[in-house]
Amino acid sequence: DQQVKQNSPSLSVQEGRISILNCDYTNSMFDYFLWYKKYPAEGPTFLISISSIKDKNEDGRFTVFLNKSAKHLSLHIVPSQPGDSAVYFCAASVPENTDKLIFGTGTRLQVFP
Amino acid sequence: DTGVSQDPRHKITKRGQNVTFRCDPISEHNRLYWYRQTLGQGPEFLTYFQNEAQLEKSRLLSDRFSAERPKGSFSTLEIQRTEQGDSAMYLCASSLGLNYGCTFGSGTRLTVV
Numbered sequence: 001d002q003q004v005k006q007n008s009p010s011l012s013v014q015e016g017r018i019s020i021l022n023c024d025y026t027n028s029m030f031d032y033f034l035w036y037k038k039y040p041a042e043g044p045t046f047l048i049s050i051s052s053i054k055d056k057n058e059d060g061r062f063t064v065f066l067n068k069s070a071k072h073l074s075l076h077i078v079p080s081q082p083g084d085s086a087v088y089f090c091a092a093s094v095p096e097n098t099d100k101l102i103f104g105t106g107t108r109l110q111v112f113p
Numbered sequence: 114d115t116g117v118s119q120d121p122r123h124k125i126t127k128r129g130q131n132v133t134f135r136c137d138p139i140s141e142h143n144r145l146y147w148y149r150q151t152l153g154q155g156p157e158f159l160t161y162f163q164n165e166a167q168l169e170k171s172r173l174l175s176d177r178f179s180a181e182r183p184k185g186s187f188s189t190l191e192i193q194r195t196e197q198g199d200s201a202m203y204l205c206a207s208s209l210g211l212n213y214g215c216t217f218g219s220g221t222r223l224t225v226v
Contacts (some may be wrong), residue, residue: 091155
């Protein structure tokens with residue numbers, strides 16, 4: 001069973017506009033959520049995270065929102081830049097092991113000029 | 114320290130052969146993880162070390178797979194009697210376990226022919 005779901009396999013956004021990537025989860029025991037970015041032929045790179053006790057975390061152009069009641073989180077990128085084009089993975093972990101990550105299947109973001 | 118290093122980057126092997134991959138984590142990181150990623154999927158957890166102790170193994174890790182981390186430094190992942198279904202990207206990651214996210218290597222892409 002897929003505990004972390006990214007239902008949009010791809011997203012195309014114009015440069016300068018907002019990119020919104022979505023993620024749903026099923027396990028209420030998850031207490032930490034992360035977003036990773038992956039370029040071809042490279043490993044995933046940590047982008048931003050949020051603890052389950054918060055509903056928002058912001059880092060520059062990147063903001064992650066968490067809605068625990070809906071078991072939903074989203075990553076907002078504003079403004080989007082062509083260099084943001086990559087595959088974005090949502091991941092979650094449980095308190096017993098914060099780095100044992102359960103990943104979603106990823107969303108490929110393309111930012112066009 | 115240039116991050117997490119994995120060797121080789123690519124490996125093509127014939128079915129039934131044994132292969133071994135190496136991971137050199139960030140030197141001060143005491144936690145080391147192996148993940149596997151197949152096409153269209155997110156990384157899947159395989160196993161985890163804290164220092165030299167292997168603390169958890171996924172049921173994805175069949176008896177043909179073995180991982181070691183002697184002296185709590187580099188780690189090796191060996192696959193015996195490879196099968197075509199073993200073809201995947203094998204990712205290594207390391208961390209301090211402080212909710213800062215894992216640092217991933219670039220991976221070893223295994224192709225079993």
